[in-house]
Amino acid sequence: MATPTKKSRAGAVRKSRLYWGVPVALVGVVLVVLLARWLVGTPAGESFLADYPGQSELPAGAPVGLPAWLGWQHFLNGFLLLLIIRSGWQVRTTARPSGHWTRNNKGFIRTKNSPATITLELWFHLFLDVLWILNGLVFAVLIFTTGQWMRIVPTSWDIFPNAVSAALQYASLDWPTENGWVNYNALQLLSYFLTVFIAAPLAFATGIRMSGVWPKKAPALNRAYPLELARAVHYPVMIYFVIFIVIHVFLVLATGALRNLNHMYAASDGEGLLGLWIFLASVAVMAGAWFLARPIFLRPIAALMGKVSR
Ligand code: HEM
Numbered sequence: 001m002a003t004p005t006k007k008s009r010a011g012a013v014r015k016s017r018l019y020w021g022v023p024v025a026l027v028g029v030v031l032v033v034l035l036a037r038w039l040v041g042t043p044a045g046e047s048f049l050a051d052y053p054g055q056s057e058l059p060a061g062a063p064v065g066l067p068a069w070l071g072w073q074h075f076l077n078g079f080l081l082l083l084i085i086r087s088g089w090q091v092r093t094t095a096r097p098s099g100h101w102t103r104n105n106k107g108f109i110r111t112k113n114s115p116a117t118i119t120l121e122l123w124f125h126l127f128l129d130v131l132w133i134l135n136g137l138v139f140a141v142l143i144f145t146t147g148q149w150m151r152i153v154p155t156s157w158d159i160f161p162n163a164v165s166a167a168l169q170y171a172s173l174d175w176p177t178e179n180g181w182v183n184y185n186a187l188q189l190l191s192y193f194l195t196v197f198i199a200a201p202l203a204f205a206t207g208i209r210m211s212g213v214w215p216k217k218a219p220a221l222n223r224a225y226p227l228e229l230a231r232a233v234h235y236p237v238m239i240y241f242v243i244f245i246v247i248h249v250f251l252v253l254a255t256g257a258l259r260n261l262n263h264m265y266a267a268s269d270g271e272g273l274l275g276l277w278i279f280l281a282s283v284a285v286m287a288g289a290w291f292l293a294r295p296i297f298l299r300p301i302a303a304l305m306g307k308v309s310r
Contacts, residue, residue, distance in 0.1 A: 036171035045168070054166035054176040055185045056159045062150040065181055068267040070148065073139045075265075075282050080132040081241065082286055083293055087125035088238055094121050098295035103306040116212050120295060123302050129207060136200060151184060152192040162186035178255045181269040188251075195244055203237045206230040 039045045097119035118126075143149040163186040169176045176185045184192065208214060209230035215221070252260045262268050262275030265282070302308050 032171050033173060036168050037173070040168055040172050040174070048161075049165055049168070052158065052161040052165040054162055054169055054187075055179075055183050056154070056156050056162050056189075058183050059150050059155050061147065062183075063147045065269060066263050066267055067146070067148075069142060071264055071267055073135060073142070076135045077132070077139070078245075079282070079286055079289065080128050080135065081245070083289060084125065084128045084132060085238060085241065086290065086293065087121060087128060090121040091119070091125055092235065094119070097121055099299060099302075100309050101302050101306050102309075118212065120298060120302060120308070123306075124293070124298055126211060127302075127305075129204075133204060139196075152189060152196060154189065154193060159186050159190065163190055175255060178260070180260060181263055191244065191248075195241075199237055199240050199244070202233065203241075206234040206237065210234065 040049060099120035100117050101120055101123040102117045103115040143152075166176045166185045166187040170187070178185075180188075207230075209225060209227060252264075258271055258273065258276060259269070260275075261279045262270050262272065264275070265278040266272075266275040268274070299308050
């Protein structure tokens with residue numbers, strides 16, 4: 001009989017974890033649902049839900065509905081994030097880069113030393129990041145000048161008990177009534193806030209620390225904010241984005257897909273098919289970009305901004 005290798009033993013451990021993990025998780029989910037259903041049925045639960053219906057009131061003068069520019073911003077953000085996650089993953093996992101890129105020292109960021117050479121994968125990641133940051137800045141200016149910020153920034157403390165209420169409603173499988181055209185539920189609002197105002201800036205702050213534009217000759221600054229810290233945080237931020245996107249898309253489709261898609265893609269509160277069609281077209285564009293984002297097409301674009309070598 002063959003002796004088990006380290007690899008096959010690790011595989012067996014993983015299999016047995018899966019074997020036990022899946023039923024344990026399922027039992028856990030059922031218990032949470034039963035507990036939540038029992039809680040919302042008790043007099044205390046009922047009065048809590050009556051006091052905190054799951055969404056906080058918006059400040060007076062908050063805008064109603066989503067304008068078309070927000071739909072465009074949202075599409076561009078999703079489009080860029082998809083490719084940013086893909087290229088970041090490639091930076092992490094590619095052992096043999098498909099090329100190297102050296103910046104022309106002529107751009108608006110010039111260095112006295114000769115610029116560092118980076119892999120084609122990292123060049124693409126950084127190229128997308130610049131576009132993503134620009135899109136984010138336009139978004140910030142527009143939401144703060146139009147009042148749209150009020151829909152994704154908490155403005156009163158009762159957001160927290162309302163988030164507990166919304167979580168209870170989700171867990172009891174009696175989901176909070178969807179009224180996204182006017183006001184998001186508290187959990188939704190908090191998750192959008194976390195994504196826009198914490199996760200995205202964190203991706204930027206840690207990414208820029210690892211990039212070539214960060215000053216090397218700033219010992220005090222670099223001791224206060226070590227490279228290792230940025231490295232350790234950047235990847236978990238990606239995991240956060242992936243989890244957020246999976247849950248976000250699932251809930252959009254599971255809680256009145258046509259209406260939700262009309263909100264974001266057709267700037268309307270109707271029940272028609274227009275939003276769905278625009279959404280499907282946007283998915284086709286993303287799939288096309290995913291297919292085209294390969295070295296043979298990326299090399300000529302990278303060559304416009306620097307020297308590309310194999
Ligand atoms: C917006 C500004 C961003 C900048 C400036 C940036 C910059 C960088 C840089 C310089 C690296 C290479 C690190 C190295 O050489 O080891 C990197 C890696 C990576 N980036 Fe970003 N990034 C940004 C945003 C994002 C976002 C939004 C995501 C995902 C949602 C992401 C996912 C990744 C991943 C997964 C890696 C590989 C990390 C690893 O090897 O552990 N990045 N990024």
